[in-house]
Amino acid sequence: MLPSRHLRAAVRQRSHRPPAAGEAFSGKLDADVIRRNKAITVHMRAGRVGEAERLFDAMPSRSTSTYNAMLAGYASNGRLPVALSLFRSIPRPDTFSYNTLLHALAVSSSLTDARSLFDQMPVKDSVTYNVMISSHANHGLVSLARKYFDLAPEKDAVSWNGMLAAYVRNGRVQEARELFNSRTEWDAISWNALMAGYVQLGRMAEAQELFDRMPQRDVVSWNTMVSGYARGGDMVEARRMFDMAPVRDVFTWTAVVSGYAQNGMLEDARMVFDAMPERNPVSWNAMVAAYVxxxxxEKAKELFDIMPCRNVASWNTMLTGYAQAGMLDEARAVFDMMPQKDAVSWAAMLAAYAQGGFSEETLQLFIKMGRCGEWVNRSAFACLLSTCADIAALECGMQLHGRLIKAGYGLGRFVGNALLAMYFKCGNMEDARNAFEQMEDRDAVSWNTVIAGYARHGFGKEALEVFDMMRATSTKPDDITLVGVLAACSHSGLVEKGISYFYSMHRDFGVTAKPEHYTCMIDLLGRAGRLDEAQGLMKDMPFEPDATMWGALLGASRIHRNSELGKSAAEKIFELEPENAGMYVLLSNIYASSGKWRDVGKMRVMMEDRGVKKVPGFSWMEVQNKVHTFSVGDCVHPEKEKIYAFLEDLDMRIKKAGYVSATEMVLHDVEDEEKEHMLKYHSEKLAVAYGILNIPVGRPIRVIKNLRVCGDCHNAFKYISAIEGRLIILRDSNRFHHFRDGSCSCGDYW
DNA sequence: GTAGGGTTAG
Known part of the structure; x- marks a missing residue:
């Protein structure tokens, strides 16, 4: 980003003399200047900045348009600082000059800079407003785009289409439609844009209806429909449109190739690819992506190697291909070899590491990214934020949030929702709420994220408050909202409330109960000890119970020590999902807690027979941008001596305060003392101990565990939070636990 | 010489 004082200085020098649109420096342009200006543009467009500069320097006289050609060239070649200093040296800049700079700032610097230039522009024309409309739309700031649209004194076709596209590109097709219906003079671009809006949402019937009604169709109209059907997986219809099209260009052909590719029809893709009259890098990329x-x-690499010309996307395709095939070394090799990297390359490499569980590498790469000064675009922001959410890298996520603000990106739907999810998944409720309050465009996803977020943290009251807020808006609750609402009731013990929502949701919100809703209800009733009602609901519902529902019942049996019911639930689960290790462990724990060691032993034999591997439990936490991982007992952490010694001491102190270790929770039937020893060194305990030692007092200790938290650790953390005066936020595979002053936000209701 | 629609990679 540019320091705004440079911008202010550049503009201040200019503002004493308002220039007029189209004004030329020398009054009259001679043919030689025009010819040379054209040559400059040609060089600039081909990326030959040096050539253009030589021409410019050699010119005996220059017009403002000469400067403008240079300015546009610098801007499109990513040379923003040079563009800015050139702008300062233009003797009489006209509105063209300002518009070019405005566009350059909006595209590659920040909207804050663009806005301040806009405010200082002495003369604005429709292009000025159009730049503001489209750049705000591209950043997801639809209401600001609308503000500039309404502000524009005269609107031309581009203004109307820009506003239409602003709605369409942000998924707000309804508002686009309303705008479209408000007048009649639309051109083919407008029809195509609105059609594309429906296509993006997969609403092909409405797109087709527009297509049939449009007064004049061009090749883009056909392409929109072909690719729409292709992306929706309807290759028959896509092919029909392709065959019917009166004109085809590279786009049409590529859409079909890519359609076949994405729907797994490799041979058809190759046939069309081979038949193409001409290909561009995108066509090649589509075919490479088919193999990927x-x-x-190997096939992909073969094709990649013979491509006549590769762009960043070609490299990115190979990079993600290797990443998805789990070949992380190859992926990294491609990443290091690429001639240019863009935001996608960085995001793909980051995602590869993150999804492979290499959080260390993920963070390292992100730090490197910051050092490289890489410009992060909106989707990369969203992708990075969700990566941070997955690994609960809060500090990383907060840095991203900071860069997001600096870049002038508003909290539009995509980035805003990703940010919300990040804060919730990292256990930072305050910032999640703040981000939500600041979002300018809330959609159902935003509301759902907040409701489900609060629910998973055991903040049932807050979740239901937000739900009430949502009901006061025009955004309609959907089935996912109600899953969140029911989960909120379940996780907070609001049993009666949950039951009443469940039975009234069809009447009040038009939501029909899906299996997910029943799962919530079984969970809710089961946790409350109303096991008979839970079973009754399962019998009466219009679906066959699935493994998750039996799992909810199994969990309830564990809390309420009903090993008979637990056993029959577990048997059903073994039938449905024989490899689900978590269920064997859960059932073992139920047997163990009632001292049925023989059955515990049987479970272990069963797991061995069926080749089910128990997922090893581990926990991790972030300290100063570094992720520390802990696993049970065998801590390899460099500071393990210190951690163990501290744990011993802590253990003594919480015992004095009344803590009794619940040896019953452990899977193995070993002697008590030994059991206690194993519990003491559960991965989450090691992590919490490390956190207390390394995180300053006053800041919460955030720990993430890949499995469900063990009951004994849960109990111990309550004591620890009181004795150490710390807030411990634990994310386990099921939900969040906030330990504070001796109690947990789950109300021991997990 | 500035602004608007359709194709690839996440």
């Missing part, structure tokens, strides 16, 4: 999608990396 089938994990045929």
């Amino acid at each position: 999608q089938r994990r045929m990396m």
Whole structure:
């Protein structure tokens, strides 16, 4: 980003003399200047900045348009600082000059800079407003785009289409439609844009209806429909449109190739590809992606090697291909070899590491990214934020939030929702709420994220408050909202409330109960000890119970020590999902807690027979941008001596305060003392101990565990939070626990 | 010489 004082200085020098649109420096342009201006533009467009500069320097006289050509060239070649200093040296800049700079700032610097230039512009024309409309729309700031649209004194076709596209590109097709219906003079671009809006949402019937009604169709109209059907997986219809099209261009052909590719029809894709009259890099990329999608990396590489010309996307395709095939070394090799990297390359490499569980590498790469000064675009922001959410890298996520603000990106739906989810998944409720309050465009996803977020943290009251807020808006609650609402009731013990929502949701919100809703209800009733009612609901519902529902019942049996019911639930689960290790462990724990060691032993034999591997439990936490991982007992952490010694001491102190270790929770039937020893060194305990030692007092200790928290650790953390005066936020595979002053936000209701 | 629609990679 540019320091705004440079911008202010550049503009201040200019503002004493308002220039007029189209004004030329020398009054009359001679043919030679025009010819040379054209040559400059040609060089600039081909990326030959040096050539253009030589021409410019050699010119005996220059017009303002000469400067403008240079300015546009610098801007489109990513040379923003040079563009800015050139702008300062233009003797009489006209509105063209200002518009060019405005566009450059909006595209590659920040909207804050663009806005301040806009405010200082002495003369504005419709292009000025159009730049503001489209750049705000591209950043997801639809209401600001609308503000500039309404502000524009005269609107031309581009203004109307820009506003239409602002709605369409942000998924707000309804508002686009309303705008469209408000007048009649629309051109083919407008029809195509609105059609594309429906296509993006997969609403092909409405797109087709527009297509049939449009007064004049051009090749883009056909392409929109072909690719729409292709992306929706309807290759028959896509092919029909392709065959019917009166004109085809590279886009049409590529859409079909990519359609076949994405729907797993590799041979058809190749046939069309081979038949193409001409190909561009995108067509090649689509075919390479076809092989990549089938994990045929050798074939993909073969094609990649013979491509006449590769762009960043070609490299990115190979990079993600290797990443998805789990070939992380190859992926990294491609990443290091690429001639240019863009935001996608960084995001793909980051995602590869993150999804492979290499959080260390993920963070390292992100730090490197910051050092490289890489410009992060909106989707990369969203992708990075969700990566941070997955690994609960809060500090990383907060840095991203900071850069998001600096870049002038508003909290539009995509980035805003990703940010919300990040804060919730990292256990930072305050910032999640703040981000939500600041979002300018809330959609159902935003509301759902907040409701489900609060629910998972055991903040049932807050979740239901937000739900009430949502009901006061025009955004309609959907089935996902109600899953969140029911989960909120379940996780907070609001049993009666949950039951009443469940039975009234069809009447009040038009939501029909899906299996997910029943799962919530079984969970809710089961946790409350109303096991008979839970079973009754399962019998009466219109679906066959699935493994998750039996799992909810199994969990309830564990809390309420009903090993008979637990056993029959577990048997059903073994039938449905024989490899689900978590269920064997859960059932073992139920047997163990009632001292049925023989049955515990049987479970272990069963797991061995069926080749089910128990997922090893581990926990991790972030301290100063570094992720520390802990696993049970065998801590390899460099500071393990210190951690163990501290744990011993802590253990003594919480015992004095009344803590009794619940040896019953452990899977193995070993002697008590030994059991206690194993419990003491559960991964989450090691992590919490490390946190207390390394995180300053006053800041919460955030720990993430890949499995469900063990009951004994849960109990111990309550004591620890009181004795150490710390807030401990634990994310386990099921939900969040906030330990504070001796109690947990789950109300021991997990 | 500035602004608007359709194709690839996440």
